[in-house]
Amino acid sequence: MSHYPFKALAAGKPPLIPVIHVENADHAEPVLEALVAAGIGLVEVTLRTTAAIEVIRRMVKLGSPAIIGAGTITRPEQFDAAVDAGAKFGVGPAFSPSLFEASRKTGLPFIPGIGTASEALWAREAGFYELKLFPAEFVGGIGWFKHIEPIYPDLIFCPTAGINAANAKDFLGCPNVFAVGGGFLAPRDRIEAEDWAAVESLSRQALAAIKD
Numbered sequence: 067m068s069h070y071p072f073k074a075l076a077a078g079k080p081p082l083i084p085v086i087h088v089e090n091a092d093h094a095e096p097v098l099e100a101l102v103a104a105g106i107g108l109v110e111v112t113l114r115t116t117a118a119i120e121v122i123r124r125m126v127k128l129g130s131p132a133i134i135g136a137g138t139i140t141r142p143e144q145f146d147a148a149v150d151a152g153a154k155f156g157v158g159p160a161f162s163p164s165l166f167e168a169s170r171k172t173g174l175p176f177i178p179g180i181g182t183a184s185e186a187l188w189a190r191e192a193g194f195y196e197l198k199l200f201p202a203e204f205v206g207g208i209g210w211f212k213h214i215e216p217i218y219p220d221l222i223f224c225p226t227a228g229i230n231a232a233n234a235k236d237f238l239g240c241p242n243v244f245a246v247g248g249g250f251l252a253p254r255d256r257i258e259a260e261d262w263a264a265v266e267s268l269s270r271q272a273l274a275a276i277k278d
């Protein structure tokens with residue numbers, strides 16, 4: 067099996083992943099529609115809310131071209147729930163042997179979170195080559211990727227936390243960064259305010275900023 071299942075899944079989609087926090091399942095459709103209208107193709111629904119699994123289910127049911135994943139996976143049983151809801155990928159802020167095992171068992175592509183060179187190595191030894199650097203801006207920032215690249219040229223990363231429309235392009239300029247994620251594309255307060263126009267416009271601006 068390829069070491070890069072997420073990259074294959076996300077082929078052709080812009081490398082910006084909104085990490086969305088949705089408390090109200092009725093927001094599933096309008097937030098996804100706003101993101102897709104802006105041109106977003108990958109969405110990570112954080113499992114930090116009780117509505118999250120239902121949100122994933124409803125988003126998947128819409129049949130939009132966006133690929134929906136589950137974020138903040140920290141418990142092995144969340145893999146089954148995410149797969150059952152139709153999630154196509156999973157992301158975690160960290161990793162553990164039981165999460166690796168659950169990913170293998172369910173076949174759900176998993177991007178584990180790491181914060182150090184040793185954790186990156188541990189994840190690679192477990193067979194995971196697509197990793198999330200978390201919290202990216204605080205454990206290293208851009209310089210981290212430059213130093214890590216010659217050591218682990220086969221590892222690729224999605225930095226999350228502290229990414230915004232102004233710095234996303236610099237992160238994406240690192241050859242070992244395959245995507246960036248964060249709340250900036252669909253901020254929690256804009257979702258709670260049902261300000262779908264703002265979600266669409268912030269996502270549009272970020273997509274334009276990585277092209278400039």
Ligand SMILES: O=C(O)C(=O)C[C@H](O)[C@H](O)COP(=O)(O)O
Nearest residue numbers: 085112138159226227228248249
């Ligand atoms: O829920 C998870 O799995 C996380 O890893 C947390 C989020 O990725 C960050 O909290 C996003 O950070 P901001 O973009 O700076 O708001």
